Amino acid sequence: MANTTNLGLPLIQAAQAQKHITVNEALVRLDGLAQLVLLSRVMATPPLSATDGQCWAVPTAASGAWATHAGEIAIYSNGGWVFATPALGWSAYIEDEGARALFDGFDWVAGAQCVSTGGAASIFEAREISHTVASGAVSTTTAIIPAGSVVFGVSGVVSTDITGTLASWELGVSGSSNRYGSGMGLAAGSFVSGLTGNPLAYYADAPLELTATGGDFSGGAVTLVVHLFRMTTPRL
Numbered sequence: 001m002a003n004t005t006n007l008g009l010p011l012i013q014a015a016q017a018q019k020h021i022t023v024n025e026a027l028v029r030l031d032g033l034a035q036l037v038l039l040s041r042v043m044a045t046p047p048l049s050a051t052d053g054q055c056w057a058v059p060t061a062a063s064g065a066w067a068t069h070a071g072e073i074a075i076y077s078n079g080g081w082v083f084a085t086p087a088l089g090w091s092a093y094i095e096d097e098g099a100r101a102l103f104d105g106f107d108w109v110a111g112a113q114c115v116s117t118g119g120a121a122s123i124f125e126a127r128e129i130s131h132t133v134a135s136g137a138v139s140t141t142t143a144i145i146p147a148g149s150v151v152f153g154v155s156g157v158v159s160t161d162i163t164g165t166l167a168s169w170e171l172g173v174s175g176s177s178n179r180y181g182s183g184m185g186l187a188a189g190s191f192v193s194g195l196t197g198n199p200l201a202y203y204a205d206a207p208l209e210l211t212a213t214g215g216d217f218s219g220g221a222v223t224l225v226v227h228l229f230r231m232t233t234p235r236l
Helices: 019-033
Strands: 055-057 073-077 080-084 091-094 099-103 108-110 112-115 121-132 138-140 149-164 168-173 176-184 191-202 209-213 217-231
Touching: 055 091, 091 108, 099 112, 108 112, 108 121, 149 168, 149 176, 176 191, 176 209, 209 217
Parallel strands: none
Antiparallel strands: 055 073, 073 080, 091 099, 099 108, 112 121, 121 217, 138 209, 149 191, 149 217, 168 176, 168 209
């Protein structure tokens, strides 16, 4: 056996010369794959500069030194690349997405907590948005809630003082202005943490709405996070 079964670490052969080369390659792979952090899974061109131990998931149609390694993990080492093949059940943190991912045997599925034998995943997400508060009685975000999801709650914080003639504000959606909280403060650092009374399914993309109480908004900014569940279908 030339490599270990699970991580594919190279083994020293009997009477092998320059054993340190094999040992060092094994350590490089182990250092990259243990507590695995993937900087990205969509970057198709190798970076011009990298730090030893940094890892990327190589996508389809990759170029340069990654051209023949689609589906593998590229680990930067000593000015070059070492490659490893992920196995079913491996997990990683994807840095540019801010999410943990599970490898289902074919691809990395961000947010997946479990995957069926046919590739259907149960996905939990925390979707974050920075929203500049518009003038008026209601300020509407972009459609942060995805279709086909169950929302457990919304949390957030005022990042820049909310200004205007209002006394406080509510957070909700169209038709339910205070679903995720009411009476929230205006100063930076004021927060909201609202649970959905009963986890609620959304069947179309939906924005959040900030509603002024006792007046109107004139400015400010908030950071909001939707905590949700969604599922994917099996593969054909």
